[in-house]
Amino acid sequence: MSRFKNFLQTSVDATKRALTWNVENLMPPAEKIIFNFGSKEELQKWHLYSDSQYGGLSSASLETKDCGIGFRGVFSGNLSSDVAPEARLKINRSGFCGMRSKKFNGFIDLDSYDTIMMKVKGDGRSYISTIYTENWVNSPGKEEDNSWQAFLFVPKGDWHIAKIPLDDYLPTWRGSIIDANMEMNPARVVGMSLSVNAEGGIPGTKIGTGDFQLEIDCIKAISCRFCRN
Structure with missing residues (x-):
């Protein structure tokens, strides 16, 4: 009888371990790194755009910065409300x-997460x-991806x-909320993508034309259902 009890207990323990292993392996990681700007190669995944493509005079650059403990991405430039004389009748807005990241090879699945960090x-x-x-809202024949936007306020300094x-991301069509x-x-x-405009934004933040600079360490997806602050 003692031998049988030991065998039974061993079987129960093994079953518990198997169930625990299965549950842990089904759980998604606590975070998913989407972009890590710790190398120069990361910049090859992005391309720049600005009103200069339509005749505006704003400019932007994306470079790496050695912080001593690794590289960081630096998105910087100058916002201008001016336009080239020959483009004044063609451009709707400037500044x-x-x-924008190059299109992923396929897509990434963020369904297990609720927050971008x-x-x-x-x-x-x-x-x-x-x-x-992926385009599933627009009518057939339109190749533009669906876009969802939210404001990102970045305090000056640290x-x-x-x-x-x-x-918090709202559906948009070419910059306007749907x-x-x-x-x-x-x-x-x-x-x-990350972008900046000369006008608009969160009340109380810096607006207007002039220089801008945003340093980026990483972009991740996390599950933060109980820590939204």
């Missing part, structure tokens, strides 16, 4: 710059964080951990 160092301006998802819940009851599909993310 914007952005950095960024470690950044800025200049007191508001930036715009954009998530691009490194700052910014957390933006996915629920007045529609729509939900993002976080399982089909195809790209991201």
Whole structure:
């Protein structure tokens, strides 16, 4: 009988270990690194855009900076409301710059997460964080990805951990919010971008033309259902 009890207990313990292993392996990682700017190669995943493509005079650059303990990305430039004389009848607005990731090879699945976290160092301006998802809202024949945007305020000075819940991202069409009851599909993310405008943003932040600079350490997806502050 004692031998049988020992065998039974051993079987129960083994079953518990197997169930625990299965549950742990089904759980997603606590965070998912989307971009890590710790190397120069990371910049090859991005491209720049600005109003200069349409005749505006804003300019932007994306470089790496050696901080002594590793590299960081630096998105900087100058916002201008002026336009080239020959483009004054062609351009609708000016004073914007952005950095957009090249389209992912397929898509990334963020369905297990609820928050985008960024470690950044800025200049007191508001930036715009954009998530691009696979096109399933637009009508057939339109190739543009669906875009979802939220403001990112970066205090001037020290490194700052910014957390933006996915629920805060609003559907947009070419920079304008869409007045529609729509939900993002976080399982089909195809790209991201960060941009800055001379006008608009969170009240009380720095606005207007002039220089801007945003240092970026990393962009991650995290699960923060109980730590939204």
